[in-house]
Amino acid sequence: MSLVVRPSPIHSVGVYTSKPIRKGARVVEYAGERITLEEADRRYDGISRTYLYGLDDGKTVIDGHGLGAYLNHSCDPNCEVDEIKGRVWLFAIRDIAAGEELVWDYNLYDDEDPAPCHCGARKCRGTMYSREWMAKMRRKEARKKKKLESAVAGNGRNETGKGTTSSRAPAPLNEAGFSR
Ligand SMILES: C[S@@+](CC[C@H](N)C(=O)[O-])C[C@H]1O[C@@H](n2cnc3c(N)ncnc32)[C@H](O)[C@@H]1O
Ligand SMILES: [Zn+2]
Structure with a gap:
């Protein structure tokens, strides 16, 4: 799969595909260091740009690095995230054309700091929270x-x-x- 990081109208940089992607395809792993919730709070206290993903166990957080962690949020996503045996993957939820930005719905939770969304989708809900x-x-x-x-x-x-x-x-x- 040919993924590239470049400037995005949503936020700073995002991940784009230079080739078409079929619905259902496994696109990229959300890879990164496994840390505790407490460590994540300590590392990112007061920082609005984060690369964190909370695993289903409710205790572990991936501090993302690599392409998977660079996808922006959209309220009208073309990818979704799924945890399989402790690893997190992004899957295409529709056919994606070459040149499109890859985005998923972060569905943020467990925080009260504002997280305004700039995805620009017609059905944008105005926030990255679920x-x-x-x-x-x-x-x-x-x-x-x-x-x-x-x-x-x-x-x-x-x-x-x-x-x-x-x-x-x-x-x-x-x-x-x-x-x-
Ligand atoms: C995993 S990073 C995504 C890559 C990021 N654009 C960058 O350049 O580093 C997640 C951060 O990007 C920003 N972001 C992603 N999607 C956004 C959106 N739809 N609206 C506003 N900010 C967004 C937020 O600051 C969020 O904490
Ligand atoms: Zn939005």
């Missing part, structure tokens, strides 16, 4: 908002538990929902 992770984050935000609202409402209650009719504005709240 839909499931985004839904989880929205539920978390909603719970936080509800907690804040009930803390605000609680400020208007007297000792009998009945609400007062005070027209004072509620005390300002900090992020944990407690009044300062």
Whole structure:
């Protein structure tokens, strides 16, 4: 397979194929050093460009090197990733023409730092996080908002538990929902 790294409109550089690739073909391995989650956090704390892939065991991370680690993310990918016996491969999920950039859906999770997507696809979801992770984050935000609202409402209650009719504005709240 003839893969080349060159500038990409998505981000910095990406991986392109100079020959057509058939749907289902194994394209390239996501190779690299196996490290722990803790080591990955230590190495990449505060760094937005990473080459990490978390294995299914939930404990091991590949710190990628080589071509496989240089594929950019797209919300409308032409490749997908699969773990087979502890090794990670990228497969073509449709026929890919010569000259196309190879991209896969990172489906990021387990982090809260923003990860805006610039893939340019018509159906771009605006983030490299997975839909499931985004839904989880929205539920978390909603719970936080509800907690804040009930803390605000609680400020208007007297000792009998009945609400007062005070027209004072509620005390300002900090992020944990407690009044300062
Ligand atoms: C594995 S690298 C991909 C190669 C990278 N373009 C480079 O030049 O090193 C992953 C990083 O590329 C960037 N990236 C990849 N796809 C992106 C996208 N669709 N939108 C924004 N940034 C992207 C992010 O910084 C991400 O952490
Ligand atoms: Zn996108």
